[in-house]
Amino acid sequence: MSLSAIEKANTPEDFNELKTKTPPTNSVGFGAIKSAVQQASKYMNAVEAFKVSLKINQKGGFDCPGCAWPDPDDDRSVFGEYCENGMKAMAEEVQKKIIGSDFFAQHSVDELAAMTDFEIGKSGRLGSPMFLAEGATHYQSISWEEAYAKVGKHLNNLNTPDEAVFYTSGRTTNEAAFLYQLFVREYGTANLPDCSNMCHEASGKALSETLGIGKGSVTLDDLYKAELVIVIGQNPATNHPRMLTALEKCKKNGGKIVAINPLPEAGLIKFTNPQSPYKMLTGGTKMADVFAPVTINGDVALFKAILLQLLQKEETEGNIFDKEFIKDHTSGYDAFILDLKTYDFNECVALSGVSEEIIQQIVSLVLSTDKIIICWAMGLTQHQNAVDNIREIVNLLLLKGSIGKEGAGTCPVRGHSNVQGDRTVGIWESAPQAFLDKIENKYGFKPTTKHGYSVIEAIEGMYKKEAKVFFGLGGNFLSAAPDTNYTAEALSNCNLTVHVSTKLNRSHLVTGKEALILPCLGRAEKDYQKSGEQIQSVENSMGVVSSTKGILDPCSEDLKSEVSVVCNIAYETLKNRTKINWLSYADDYSLVRDDIEEVVNGFDNYNSKLKQPAGFYLPNGARVRDFKTNTGKANFSLNKLPNWKLKEGELVMMTIRSHDQFNTTIYGLDDRYRGIFNERRIIMMNRDDMLAQNLEEQQIVNLQSVFNGVTRKANNFKVIGYDIPKNCCATYFPETNVLVPLDSYAHTAKTPSSKSIVISVIKK
Numbered sequence: 001m002s003l004s005a006i007e008k009a010n011t012p013e014d015f016n017e018l019k020t021k022t023p024p025t026n027s028v029g030f031g032a033i034k035s036a037v038q039q040a041s042k043y044m045n046a047v048e049a050f051k052v053s054l055k056i057n058q059k060g061g062f063d064c065p066g067c068a069w070p071d072p073d074d075d076r077s078v079f080g081e082y083c084e085n086g087m088k089a090m091a092e093e094v095q096k097k098i099i100g101s102d103f104f105a106q107h108s109v110d111e112l113a114a115m116t117d118f119e120i121g122k123s124g125r126l127g128s129p130m131f132l133a134e135g136a137t138h139y140q141s142i143s144w145e146e147a148y149a150k151v152g153k154h155l156n157n158l159n160t161p162d163e164a165v166f167y168t169s170g171r172t173t174n175e176a177a178f179l180y181q182l183f184v185r186e187y188g189t190a191n192l193p194d195c196s197n198m199c200h201e202a203s204g205k206a207l208s209e210t211l212g213i214g215k216g217s218v219t220l221d222d223l224y225k226a227e228l229v230i231v232i233g234q235n236p237a238t239n240h241p242r243m244l245t246a247l248e249k250c251k252k253n254g255g256k257i258v259a260i261n262p263l264p265e266a267g268l269i270k271f272t273n274p275q276s277p278y279k280m281l282t283g284g285t286k287m288a289d290v291f292a293p294v295t296i297n298g299d300v301a302l303f304k305a306i307l308l309q310l311l312q313k314e315e316t317e318g319n320i321f322d323k324e325f326i327k328d329h330t331s332g333y334d335a336f337i338l339d340l341k342t343y344d345f346n347e348c349v350a351l352s353g354v355s356e357e358i359i360q361q362i363v364s365l366v367l368s369t370d371k372i373i374i375c376w377a378m379g380l381t382q383h384q385n386a387v388d389n390i391r392e393i394v395n396l397l398l399l400k401g402s403i404g405k406e407g408a409g410t411c412p413v414r415g416h417s418n419v420q421g422d423r424t425v426g427i428w429e430s431a432p433q434a435f436l437d438k439i440e441n442k443y444g445f446k447p448t449t450k451h452g453y454s455v456i457e458a459i460e461g462m463y464k465k466e467a468k469v470f471f472g473l474g475g476n477f478l479s480a481a482p483d484t485n486y487t488a489e490a491l492s493n494c495n496l497t498v499h500v501s502t503k504l505n506r507s508h509l510v511t512g513k514e515a516l517i518l519p520c521l522g523r524a525e526k527d528y529q530k531s532g533e534q535i536q537s538v539e540n541s542m543g544v545v546s547s548t549k550g551i552l553d554p555c556s557e558d559l560k561s562e563v564s565v566v567c568n569i570a571y572e573t574l575k576n577r578t579k580i581n582w583l584s585y586a587d588d589y590s591l592v593r594d595d596i597e598e599v600v601n602g603f604d605n606y607n608s609k610l611k612q613p614a615g616f617y618l619p620n621g622a623r624v625r626d627f628k629t630n631t632g633k634a635n636f637s638l639n640k641l642p643n644w645k646l647k648e649g650e651l652v653m654m655t656i657r658s659h660d661q662f663n664t665t666i667y668g669l670d671d672r673y674r675g676i677f678n679e680r681r682i683i684m685m686n687r688d689d690m691l692a693q694n695l696e697e698q699q700i701v702n703l704q705s706v707f708n709g710v711t712r713k714a715n716n717f718k719v720i721g722y723d724i725p726k727n728c729c730a731t732y733f734p735e736t737n738v739l740v741p742l743d744s745y746a747h748t749a750k751t752p753s754s755k756s757i758v759i760s761v762i763k764k
């Protein structure tokens with residue numbers, strides 16, 4: 001596919017008829033039921049829909065391929081443990097519209113690539129392996145055996161294994177992920193970029209440094225028992241909808257909620273629980289007690305203002321800080337306090353964009369308790385100072401001793417069903433030596449200790465033609481990645497691109513010289529291998545590992561499981577030199593779990609523990625105040641205020657999801673919780689900024705970012721006046737990922753800074 005065609009595909013001239021309404025101040029309720037039923041009835045018959053809704057996220061059922069929100073340990077709802085967006089994900093996955101050789105014979109790669117991500121995603125489930133030969137315009141059928149051999153040949157023809165990139169998306173199960181990293185390491189590289197590089201990598205870095213583990217410390221039960229929950233940089237109603245049920249329980253138990261977000265998201269204003277007739281009739285539960293409309297990337301300034309108020313109270317009244325906890329369990333307190341005192345309260349208030357009145361409301365809630373949980377998502381992690389953002393919120397929790405006890409702690413909420421599990425079982429481009437030693441001891445080969453490519457480094461490597469083969473286990477790499485045109489060119493430089501997927505997406509249409517699409521089983525589909533029906537496992541945001549087992553017959557007989565694909569490619573590539581009996585794993589996944597038990601901490605008796613209906617918790621030091629940091633204690637940290645200097649007319653843009661979207665999968669064109677309907681090429685702007693730039697509602701504009709001397713353009717967007725802080729704006733991804741520079745990322749974590757990009761709005 002020609003690169004200019006990509007730019008053309010990314011700049012459609014036509015618009016749908018955009019409708020906007022005043023955003024609602026309530027969420028879920030009848031609207032969610034209606035939307036879930038509509039989506040289900042579009043793709044499933046009544047029997048299938050009933051089966052799916054009875055088994056999704058239920059004990060012994062299958063895990064929703066959506067986000068990684070945990071399921072209750074105890075009773076699960078008989079009405080269903082899923083949300084509207086979980087049903088959207090499921091419905092599209094179990095659809096019966098199958099695309100194969102006929103479809104690809106009718107539609108050239110260029111023709112498909114000229115479609116929007118929404119249209120491409122509606123093509124249907126992939127039914128059989130497809131191959132795009134060098135110079136060809138259409139994909140054609142290929143047998144699995146030929147496909148495996150082709151991958152093996154390309155990998156073995158490379159000069160070094162470091163010329164290959166092995167990407168993982170967060171839906172890959174523990175079993176497939178463990179085998180994948182094992183294959184890649186035996187093949188001889190650590191080029192294991194994964195989607196967490198683009199989402200919570202900064203959380204992992206900040207939490208490992210301060211608390212000794214890169215995961216959240218709380219359980220679902222803690223959320224119910226918290227007295228104060230601060231939700232920052234997260235929109236649960238769209239991205240983790242069942243979290244609202246947990247927050248509702250917290251409120252019922254007397255807990256308070258603070259929402260910190262540039263946007264007044266409906267789900268943090270009010271929640272109408274569709275499983276409560278009383279709530280449905282009475283209009284739902286008020287969520288946030290305090291809403292702080294922070295300016296984009298004003299989080300450190302806001303928290304410093306809060307911390308300065310707490311310090312002032314501590315120095316005047318005492319008994320604010322948990323001094324015993326600080327003395328026994330932390331390190332760096334004095335240096336932290338000394339540094340904090342160098343900041344000016346009024347300057348922090350001004351830089352936060354939040355009024356002093358609201359800050360004082362937050363302070364009084366923080367003063368009232370030490371059962372404090374802070375939840376966050378991309379609104380904190382996709383900034384250049386993302387690691388500082390997260391370290392600063394940990395500072396507050398440490399002062400209050402709100403770590404490692406009931407109702408208190410950290411809660412980074414993962415956006416993909418097994419993104420945390422993938423990292424736990426070894427999908428890590430910079431894995432610790434201890435893990436590599438265990439691999440060597442167990443399998444008798446010495447994995448490279450050279451750190452591999454993260455996502456950003458992989459794109460650079462392909463762009464510079466240092467990497468020549470791209471292998472994607474799930475995901476939609478191109479649409480998820482920043483700097484779309486640059487990333488597209490990088491992928492097209494490859495000799496081979498391979499994607500293991502369930503549905504067609506844009507990454508299949510931006511190819512290397514040769515390309516393969518390998519269709520795999522969906523989460524709800526039964527997986528039979530030689531030893532019988534297989535179960536797999538995933539890990540949720542709170543470190544619970546549980547089983548997932550398909551319930552429906554596969555939509556095509558020519559699908560393979562991800563485990564089977566990985567094993568066959570490993571065998572095909574390494575058969576002359578491997579020390580591992582790869583094909584045996586494909587016959588019986590319990591063998592994989594036996595190996596994980598030997599190599600990864602916390603998986604003792606894995607196979608038997610997986611039979612426990614609610615699964616099992618992995619060890620978590622921060623949860624029990626066993627801080628495995630460089631000091632052996634929880635570390636206070638010193639974090640700077642970001643220094644934004646905007647020129648006249650410049651805005652800070654954040655890319656966001658609409659309500660009809662899960663990561664790069666676009667289910668529909670509406671964003672009902674923001675009152676935006678039927679169009680995605682929009683920019684939400686502050687109305688005073690529109691006035692200052694003389695822009696009308698629905699005026700068509702171009703957007704431009706300039707970073708390190710490089711100008712990037714995204715054309716044809718409609719302006720919408722929205723309740724967003726001054727000098728801030730919001731657009732949807734993947735449409736504006738083209739404006740996100742590859743070299744603008746979080747320090748140390750290399751997470752693309754998609755939530756704070758300086759742009760200009762250009763009148764047409």
Ligand code: SF4
Pocket residue numbers: 057064065066067068069081082083084085086087239240241242243
């Ligand atoms: S909250 Fe997340 S995991 Fe649960 S059903 Fe919804 S999308 Fe799926």
